[in-house]
Amino acid sequence: MADTIRQRSTLLTQLADNTTGLITPQVVRDVLVSSEGVYGQLYTHNGAGTQVVGTTPEPLEFASDGLEDGNRDDAASEVITIGTDCDGVYLALGQFSFGGTLSTTFEFHLGIDGVEQVAIACKRKLGTGGDVGSCSFCGLVTLAAAEDVSVIVEADGAAKDLDMEHGSLVLVRIA
Numbered sequence: 001m002a003d004t005i006r007q008r009s010t011l012l013t014q015l016a017d018n019t020t021g022l023i024t025p026q027v028v029r030d031v032l033v034s035s036e037g038v039y040g041q042l043y044t045h046n047g048a049g050t051q052v053v054g055t056t057p058e059p060l061e062f063a064s065d066g067l068e069d070g071n072r073d074d075a076a077s078e079v080i081t082i083g084t085d086c087d088g089v090y091l092a093l094g095q096f097s098f099g100g101t102l103s104t105t106f107e108f109h110l111g112i113d114g115v116e117q118v119a120i121a122c123k124r125k126l127g128t129g130g131d132v133g134s135c136s137f138c139g140l141v142t143l144a145a146a147e148d149v150s151v152i153v154e155a156d157g158a159a160k161d162l163d164m165e166h167g168s169l170v171l172v173r174i175a
Contacts, residue, residue: 004085005038015034027095037140038086038173039071039173040072041067042062042066042074044061044164046165047164047165048063050100050161050162051161053154054159055149055154055157057066057152057153058153059111060078066170070173077148078151080150081146081148083145086143086145089098089173090141090171090172091138092110092137092140092170093172094108094169094170095168096108096136096164096167097133097167098164098165099131101162102126102128102129102130103125104155105124105155105156106153109152110137110149111150112141113147114148117141118154122136132165144172149169149171158159158173
């Protein structure tokens, strides 16, 4: 039998005591993959082209799928989809190094099913000299199976160029 990621409530029931014989070697392996193996990542390395961003929040474009276990990374859709039995509390980490339209402020939020999460965000204004800005966010969020997690980006004006140099979104289930 394959090792299976299980919900916490299921594991607690199985591990309550062994009078019913529920604690098998398979259950012990399932505990390990459930507690240490649920994560996902999207990233861009060395740029992926220019994304035109305006005042309407939209998904940030990533170039590649990263490591995943339990969740499904999909850079083409710009989301990490939370897998079956992978609901729980996640540490969300985002880091973005970017250039773009001079004197523009860009704001990044964690998005759940396209909705900005105000508690997990960062903002950076690019200067007038063509610099590469960097900003990052981190926070805790409760996620349920089948929810799509993304980064939502917006600018302080219409039709602003965002040139991602390096960036990543990482989710790690912690409880």
